[in-house]
Amino acid sequence: AQSVTQPDIHITVSEGASLELRCNYSYGATPYLFWYVQSPGQGLQLLLKYFSGDTLVQGIKGFEAEFKRSQSSFNLRKPSVHWSDAAEYFCAVRAGYSTLTFGKGTMLLVSP
Amino acid sequence: NAGVTQTPKFQVLKTGQSMTLQCAQDMNHEYMSWYRQDPGMGLRLIHYSVGAGITDQGEVPNGYNVSRSTTEDFPLRLLSAAPSQTSVYFCASSTMKGVNEQYFGPGTRLTVT
Numbered sequence: 001a002q003s004v005t006q007p008d009i010h011i012t013v014s015e016g017a018s019l020e021l022r023c024n025y026s027y028g029a030t031p032y033l034f035w036y037v038q039s040p041g042q043g044l045q046l047l048l049k050y051f052s053g054d055t056l057v058q059g060i061k062g063f064e065a066e067f068k069r070s071q072s073s074f075n076l077r078k079p080s081v082h083w084s085d086a087a088e089y090f091c092a093v094r095a096g097y098s099t100l101t102f103g104k105g106t107m108l109l110v111s112p
Numbered sequence: 113n114a115g116v117t118q119t120p121k122f123q124v125l126k127t128g129q130s131m132t133l134q135c136a137q138d139m140n141h142e143y144m145s146w147y148r149q150d151p152g153m154g155l156r157l158i159h160y161s162v163g164a165g166i167t168d169q170g171e172v173p174n175g176y177n178v179s180r181s182t183t184e185d186f187p188l189r190l191l192s193a194a195p196s197q198t199s200v201y202f203c204a205s206s207t208m209k210g211v212n213e214q215y216f217g218p219g220t221r222l223t224v225t
Contacts, residue, residue, distance in 0.1 A: 009152070034213060036216075042218065042219075043202060043216040043217055043218045043219055044155075044202065044204075044216040045216075046213045046214075046215075049213055090154060090155065099145070099157060099160060099170070100145075100155075100157070100204075100214060101157075102147075102154040102155040102156075103154055104152060104153060104154040105152075105154050
């Protein structure tokens with residue numbers, strides 16, 4: 001069965017600093033991978049997705065993620081964090097028709 | 113398009129009561145699903161459907177029923193609510209073609225006392 005691990009429960013980053021959120025997956029076939037963001041009290045919004053091709057994918061709000069098959073990772077990055085990026089971030093892998101398996105999330109806190 | 117809509121936004125139930133959480137989408141998506149979100153647990157799949165008349169269980173189906181009589185609607189029923197079902201519930205939908213990201217509703221916050 002597929003699984004997703006997000007090793008960091010909380011991360012605090014200074015505004016303007018770079019950000020990397022880690023995601024490791026376990027899946028037997030070529031994965032479809034996603035990053036979602038959830039602001040407090042809101043639903044989930046898709047940041048970016050990977051299914052094939054270029055291993056560096058660009059998303060919305062200046063985020064990017066790099067797929068590394070050898071490390072079973074799909075880390076999310078942003079070169080300069082803004083206060084509005086404070087939210088919870090979820091990595092997910094797709095299996096079957098459309099079934100998503102989510103990681104437990106990483107809460108990003110942005111300090112001034 | 114309204115996207116994925118959920119009602120109600122908030123609900124308080126007493127143990128043993130029943131209720132239905134409503135979910136509707138106007139994107140003609142074949143796939144619909146229900147998740148629950150609990151602190152530190154991420155989102156866990158309750159039930160899903162790949163089309164009208166077809167449903168299947170996810171990771172945590174116990175205590176919940178679903179049906180899919182139309183493409184648009186996918187209600188989630190709690191037959192006898194328990195405090196362990198206190199959670200935030202999200203409905204999502206997607207096509208079943210290509211890299212089909214899921215679109216999420218705004219969620220229903222349910223408290224069972």
